[in-house]
Amino acid sequence: MAGKKEVDQFSGVETTGHEWDGIKELNNPLPRWWLWTMYATIIWSFGYWVVMPAWPLISDYTRGVIGYSQRAELADTMAKVGQDRAARAGSLVDASLEDIEKDPDMQGFAMAAGQAAFGDNCAPCHGSGAQGGKGYPNLSDDDWLWGGSLEDIHTTILFGIRGDHSDTRYSQMPAFLKDEILTAEQVDEVVEYVLSISGQDHDQAKTANGAQIFAENCTVCHAEDGKGDRVQGAPNLTDAVWLYGGDRASIRQTVAESRFGIMPAWTARLDPVTIKSLAVYVHSLGGGE
Amino acid sequence: MAGEGVKAAASVNRHDVEAVNAASRRSLYKKREKIHPKRMEGTFRRIKWAAMAIFLGIYYLTPWIRWDRGPDAPHQAVLLDFPARRFYFFFIEIWPQEVYYITGLLILAAVGLFLATSIAGRLWCGYACPQTVWTDLFIAVERFFEGDRNERIRLDQAPWSLSKISRKTAKHLTWIVIAMATGGAWVFYFADAPTLAHQLLTFDAPAIAYTTIATMTATTYLLGGHAREQVCTYMCPWPRIQGAMLDEESLAVSYRYDRGEPRGPHKKGEPWEGRGDCIDCRQCVVVCPMGIDIRDGLQLECIQCALCIDACDDIMTKIGRPKRLIAYDTDSNIQARMKGEKPRYRLVRPRTVIYTAILVVVSLIMVIGLMTRSVIDLNVIRDRNPLYVMLSDGSIRNGYTLKIINKLHEPARFAISVEGLPQASARLLGFDDMSEPVEVAPDALRSVRLFVTAPRAALTEKSIPIVIRVRDLDSGTEVVNDTTFKAPIDE
Ligand code: SF4
Ligand code: SF4
Numbered sequence: 001m002a003g004k005k006e007v008d009q010f011s012g013v014e015t016t017g018h019e020w021d022g023i024k025e026l027n028n029p030l031p032r033w034w035l036w037t038m039y040a041t042i043i044w045s046f047g048y049w050v051v052m053p054a055w056p057l058i059s060d061y062t063r064g065v066i067g068y069s070q071r072a073e074l075a076d077t078m079a080k081v082g083q084d085r086a087a088r089a090g091s092l093v094d095a096s097l098e099d100i101e102k103d104p105d106m107q108g109f110a111m112a113a114g115q116a117a118f119g120d121n122c123a124p125c126h127g128s129g130a131q132g133g134k135g136y137p138n139l140s141d142d143d144w145l146w147g148g149s150l151e152d153i154h155t156t157i158l159f160g161i162r163g164d165h166s167d168t169r170y171s172q173m174p175a176f177l178k179d180e181i182l183t184a185e186q187v188d189e190v191v192e193y194v195l196s197i198s199g200q201d202h203d204q205a206k207t208a209n210g211a212q213i214f215a216e217n218c219t220v221c222h223a224e225d226g227k228g229d230r231v232q233g234a235p236n237l238t239d240a241v242w243l244y245g246g247d248r249a250s251i252r253q254t255v256a257e258s259r260f261g262i263m264p265a266w267t268a269r270l271d272p273v274t275i276k277s278l279a280v281y282v283h284s285l286g287g288g289e
Numbered sequence: 290m291a292g293e294g295v296k297a298a299a300s301v302n303r304h305d306v307e308a309v310n311a312a313s314r315r316s317l318y319k320k321r322e323k324i325h326p327k328r329m330e331g332t333f334r335r336i337k338w339a340a341m342a343i344f345l346g347i348y349y350l351t352p353w354i355r356w357d358r359g360p361d362a363p364h365q366a367v368l369l370d371f372p373a374r375r376f377y378f379f380f381i382e383i384w385p386q387e388v389y390y391i392t393g394l395l396i397l398a399a400v401g402l403f404l405a406t407s408i409a410g411r412l413w414c415g416y417a418c419p420q421t422v423w424t425d426l427f428i429a430v431e432r433f434f435e436g437d438r439n440e441r442i443r444l445d446q447a448p449w450s451l452s453k454i455s456r457k458t459a460k461h462l463t464w465i466v467i468a469m470a471t472g473g474a475w476v477f478y479f480a481d482a483p484t485l486a487h488q489l490l491t492f493d494a495p496a497i498a499y500t501t502i503a504t505m506t507a508t509t510y511l512l513g514g515h516a517r518e519q520v521c522t523y524m525c526p527w528p529r530i531q532g533a534m535l536d537e538e539s540l541a542v543s544y545r546y547d548r549g550e551p552r553g554p555h556k557k558g559e560p561w562e563g564r565g566d567c568i569d570c571r572q573c574v575v576v577c578p579m580g581i582d583i584r585d586g587l588q589l590e591c592i593q594c595a596l597c598i599d600a601c602d603d604i605m606t607k608i609g610r611p612k613r614l615i616a617y618d619t620d621s622n623i624q625a626r627m628k629g630e631k632p633r634y635r636l637v638r639p640r641t642v643i644y645t646a647i648l649v650v651v652s653l654i655m656v657i658g659l660m661t662r663s664v665i666d667l668n669v670i671r672d673r674n675p676l677y678v679m680l681s682d683g684s685i686r687n688g689y690t691l692k693i694i695n696k697l698h699e700p701a702r703f704a705i706s707v708e709g710l711p712q713a714s715a716r717l718l719g720f721d722d723m724s725e726p727v728e729v730a731p732d733a734l735r736s737v738r739l740f741v742t743a744p745r746a747a748l749t750e751k752s753i754p755i756v757i758r759v760r761d762l763d764s765g766t767e768v769v770n771d772t773t774f775k776a777p778i779d780e
Contacts, residue, residue: 028319029316029317029318029319030317030318030319031318031319031321031519031523032318032319032320032321033321033516033519034318034523035318101719127674127675128674129672129673129674129675130675131674131675131678138675138678138679140675140678140688141678141679141680141681141686142680142681143680143681236681239681239682239683240679240680240681240682240683241679241680241681284718284738286678286686286688286718286738286740287678287680
């Protein structure tokens with residue numbers, strides 16, 4: 001102690017007394033320009049306070065003489081993006097759905113806009129991948145109740161199904177047992193017939209009667225061959241896709257109590273370009289006709 | 290005073306204390322001592338001139354080399370095109386997803402530096418580092434206007450005169466012109482050089498070009514003209530790191546104290562017996578751009594420029610002693626000679642072998658990568674939501690997004706096929722059938738949707754490996770991507 005600093009024999013420089021594994025730290029003086037550099041940075045900071053936003057005030061902050069703001073820069077960028085988007089959306093207003101799908105530029109825009117709108121509005125019922133669920137149609141398969149062309153999809157989105165819009169797509173299946181149109185036994189028989197035309201296991205003994213009942217009650221909507229009618233949104237009963245389930249119990253429940261799936265009309269909720277974009281997007285999911 | 294202190298001792302408490310700054314009377318800060326290196330001609334000076342010419346030539350001229358890549362691509366051999374996200378290096382063109390080539394180059398550079406250092410010390414510092422090269426150039430300019438060492442020292446001490454002002458002004462102006470050319474050359478690496486040069490001269494260039502040039506001019510002028518050895522001694526991390534690559538077998542500019550000591554002045558005709566060859570003339574110190582004495586041993590400040598070798602060789606010739614009292618030598622050789630053993634150079638050491646091995650392996654990987662680099666790229670993204678879709682006839686469909694990259698500078702047409710599921714059928718969204726070629730614009734990426742549908746009966750496993758093949762119809766080049774087909778089967 002007592003001010004006697006250890007001096008390194010080799011370099012003649014005093015040490016700080018710090019030692020690691022026998023290596024001692026030399027207390028070399030800092031170069032003077034280093035000090036000047038520090039003073040320069042201090043002077044720089046004063047200039048910075050004047051030029052750039054720097055000090056918080058009670059309800060505001062010093063804005064600096066050039067008025068730079070990151071927030072304004074962001075708003076600027078967003079406004080530019082908005083303009084660009086509006087210009088691109090503008091080209092979709094008058095374009096036909098087919099043209100949108102054919103033009104790579106418009107199609108790209110519609111796909112992006114449609115995907116975003118789908119996630120926000122449609123995914124709660126149809127699922128984020130449009131795979132649907134019981135009562136909510138899968139939009140990526142090739143089975144369509146009301147048609148799978150661009151135009152059909154567009155109409156469905158615009159006006160909805162069994163909704164409150166005056167142009168909504170509408171149809172209603174009777175509740176054959178509840179409304180006492182058929183007896184329980186007749187319902188069982190027609191269910192066996194439906195199982196038979198969709199190629200599933202069925203009770204051979206009942207299908208003859210079932211066919212009779214089907215011809216009398218069901219063909220108006222589901223057609224004589226059971227393949228359905230898109231004008232009425234009547235599903236094809238001979239394929240593998242079932243909105244409410246294709247097993248015996250599910251079909252029986254459908255016949256006995258009917259089903260009444262509702263989709264809202266979007267025309268009042270979304271702008272025309274978004275709805276067009278949605279139609280293009282849904283059409284591209286794999287089942288578009 | 291002391292007597293009073295003793296007298297007062299009974300009534301006053303004595304403190305065993307020292308003033309905080311008493312231990313050292315020296316300043317906390319060190320003034321820079323200006324160094325006036327003397328010019329000395331010799332082997333290493335010539336090597337350094339050559340190295341300077343080569344490195345400065347590469348730096349200033351590279352952006353002007355033209356390279357024909359076709360009509361839609363830049364004609365500059367070396368170009369870092371940030372807006373278009375492309376790096377061009379002669380026949381190599383790097384896309385953003387290929388930055389690993391740059392990583393590879395950086396690894397090669399680092400390991401190369403390690404290898405060179407372990408063989409012969411600070412070769413980089415001494416000959417190739419921009420700080421060394423530009424400082425060397427700036428010192429040459431200084432010498433041109435102000436003369437050699439002694440003249441410069443006299444000029445610095447002389448009172449201001451017209452001649453002093455004009456010589457100093459000419460020096461600083463020349464430095465600034467060199468600095469501006471340095472900054473100017475830098476920006477040419479980032480844009481088409483002739484176009485940018487024209488824009489710069491007509492004050493039409495982007496603001497970033499001017500600010501970059503201004504910054505580079507300022508730093509070059511400051512670091513090459515004024516900071517010089519301070520950069521190496523105080524700012525650069527490499528002098529601290531490089532010691533880890535050295536061992537006692539590494540060559541380094543060394544004063545052979547086994548031969549030089551005991552040193553001392555020598556008069557002509559005096560015998561050389563019983564003394565060393567060093568006549569303590571300090572030629573080695575005056576030529577040193579770092580202003581140090583190599584005879585103090587290996588030190589952090591020494592950039593190993595080897596100029597002191599030339600200086601001492603000159604002296605040794607004059608006094609008729611063998612050259613290379615200062616030379617590239619190894620510590621173990623000096624030790625060996627002192628013990629009377631034969632010196633030997635060991636180039637092959639674990640250290641150099643390992644660095645060389647890494648260098649060779651990384652180079653090989655890079656070369657193989659570059660040689661097999663395809664001009665088309667395929668990325669297949671399987672749909673995960675939903676994993677599969679059941680169609681009305683009960684068959685199963687999987688969806689894939691194909692990202693096809695065409696790196697050519699002309700449009701390409703591709704045929705896409707799916708293999709691995711013979712019963713499956715494939716369809717491209719927006720295409721009539723699979724035989725319709727997929728066109729991809731020059732230098733662009735195109736996304737297409739692929740649907741693969743297989744009858745339920747054909748699916749026996751939950752996950753079936755399939756292969757998607759993309760073939761360039763013009764060149765026949767193919768890329769394949771392995772993926773899977775998912776089926777609704779519980780295992
Ligand atoms: S130049 Fe050579 S002889 Fe002169 S002091 Fe340096 S080492 Fe000694
Ligand atoms: S001591 Fe010699 S090698 Fe080291 S920097 Fe000075 S002149 Fe160059």
